[in-house]
Amino acid sequence: MTKVKVHSKALDSTIEVDRIIGHVKGHKKGPTLVFMGGIHGNEPAGVFALKWVFERLQAKKVSGSIYGIAGNLWALKKGERYHKEDLNRLWTKDLLASLPQNGDPAIHHDQAEQIEINNLLSKILKDEEGPFYFFDMHTTSSETLPFLTVNDSLLNRHFTTQYPLPIILGIEEYLNGPILSYINELGYVAFGFEAGQHDDMASIENCVAFIYLSLVYCGSLEKESCEYQHYHDILAKTTGDVRHIYEIYYRYGVNENEDFKMIPGFYNFQRIRRNQQLARSNGNTINAQDDGRIFMPLYQSKGVDGFFMIKKIWSPFLVISEFFRKYRLDRLLIYLPGVKWIDKDRSGLIVNKQIARFLAKDIFHLFGYRHIYADRNHYKMFNREANARYADYEDQPWLKP
Numbered sequence: 001m002t003k004v005k006v007h008s009k010a011l012d013s014t015i016e017v018d019r020i021i022g023h024v025k026g027h028k029k030g031p032t033l034v035f036m037g038g039i040h041g042n043e044p045a046g047v048f049a050l051k052w053v054f055e056r057l058q059a060k061k062v063s064g065s066i067y068g069i070a071g072n073l074w075a076l077k078k079g080e081r082y083h084k085e086d087l088n089r090l091w092t093k094d095l096l097a098s099l100p101q102n103g104d105p106a107i108h109h110d111q112a113e114q115i116e117i118n119n120l121l122s123k124i125l126k127d128e129e130g131p132f133y134f135f136d137m138h139t140t141s142s143e144t145l146p147f148l149t150v151n152d153s154l155l156n157r158h159f160t161t162q163y164p165l166p167i168i169l170g171i172e173e174y175l176n177g178p179i180l181s182y183i184n185e186l187g188y189v190a191f192g193f194e195a196g197q198h199d200d201m202a203s204i205e206n207c208v209a210f211i212y213l214s215l216v217y218c219g220s221l222e223k224e225s226c227e228y229q230h231y232h233d234i235l236a237k238t239t240g241d242v243r244h245i246y247e248i249y250y251r252y253g254v255n256e257n258e259d260f261k262m263i264p265g266f267y268n269f270q271r272i273r274r275n276q277q278l279a280r281s282n283g284n285t286i287n288a289q290d291d292g293r294i295f296m297p298l299y300q301s302k303g304v305d306g307f308f309m310i311k312k313i314w315s316p317f318l319v320i321s322e323f324f325r326k327y328r329l330d331r332l333l334i335y336l337p338g339v340k341w342i343d344k345d346r347s348g349l350i351v352n353k354q355i356a357r358f359l360a361k362d363i364f365h366l367f368g369y370r371h372i373y374a375d376r377n378h379y380k381m382f383n384r385e386a387n388a389r390y391a392d393y394e395d396q397p398w399l400k401p
């Protein structure tokens with residue numbers, strides 16, 4: 001591994017980092033935490049925050065093992081998002097299975113990075129003790145309040161509601177191959193933190209605050225061993241009236257040759273009225289189809305997600321869905337017409353699209369299912385709870401009722 005120079009426009013400074021930015025093995029036993037920064041090369045905030053925190057962590061105050069990992073080193077060095085393919089879209093089963101083996105050359109720099117990170121994660125999972133936690137830190141092209149992106153498993157929900165931050169559930173239905181979905185499917189707590197605008201000083205501060213809060217919530221660090229309240233307030237002060245749990249109900253996908261431009265000035269979580277003009281595509285206007293809030297509007301040249309729309313989840317829905325999932329009431333779904341198990345291991349459902357439309361996706365969400373396109377007439381649906389490693393986390397204070 002070679003060291004790479006990474007520049008921050010916010011700080012106007014350059015640091016040198018390795019794949020492993022920092023590793024502290026605490027004097028006491030405890031969980032294993034893995035923080036990732038710079039999966040996108042134009043997002044150095046997480047890398048700078050990790051460097052800062054690891055210069056200050058003291059092994060004698062830490063329980064367990066804490067890693068800080070740099071994502072796309074090639075792209076971080078260049079200050080570009082990625083080389084040929086987005087490193088945060090390469091973690092599908094098929095792409096992982098087709099990675100070059102035994103030192104065969106990678107097809108582009110992004111894949112070379114993926115191979116190194118994949119090997120490192122496997123090594124950490126093998127060498128270290130659980131419970132494991134994975135955190136992926138990002139920034140956005142437009143101004144934003146900090147928030148969490150969370151695959152909707154019950155473990156993730158319980159853990160992430162500790163933070164004074166808005167939570168966006170279910171993003172994995174709209175994105176193909178993010179690294180966190182891959183780790184979630186292995187059954188661990190894993191989620192994303194979006195800290196703010198790429199080159200804003202506040203994004204680095206928010207990442208530092210997020211790292212310290214995470215260390216406390218996992219039981220790696222006592223509140224008294226860091227300025228917990230100070231860091232809590234940094235995140236809490238900006239998020240007061242949007243501190244809810246949201247779900248995405250719409251994504252505008254940008255096609256390869258489309259001339260797409262957001263109307264300037266939209267910010268994350270901004271309230272939108274039905275028919276409000278949001279963007280232009282090949283000279284036509286794109287209007288909001290419904291009332292809601294706009295989420296992650298695209299203000300950079302690379303990217304296929306134009307914008308998302310989100311709405312607050314009705315809180316009784318969260319309680320009911322927890323009950324349904326705990327008691328595996330999804331077994332009853334197969335008595336509905338047009339719904340079948342995918343295989344004898346009951347690893348998923350095949351659902352007729354006509355039926356899915358009639359029942360609405362919400363019902364399947366309630367039971368913990370996320371859907372994947374299968375063919376013209378069917379969805380494949382997989383239960384997010386199927387692989388969850390409850391036993392690994394059962395003694396953790398955040399999981400106790």
Ligand SMILES: [Zn+2]
Nearest residue numbers: 040043138139
């Ligand atoms: Zn990113």
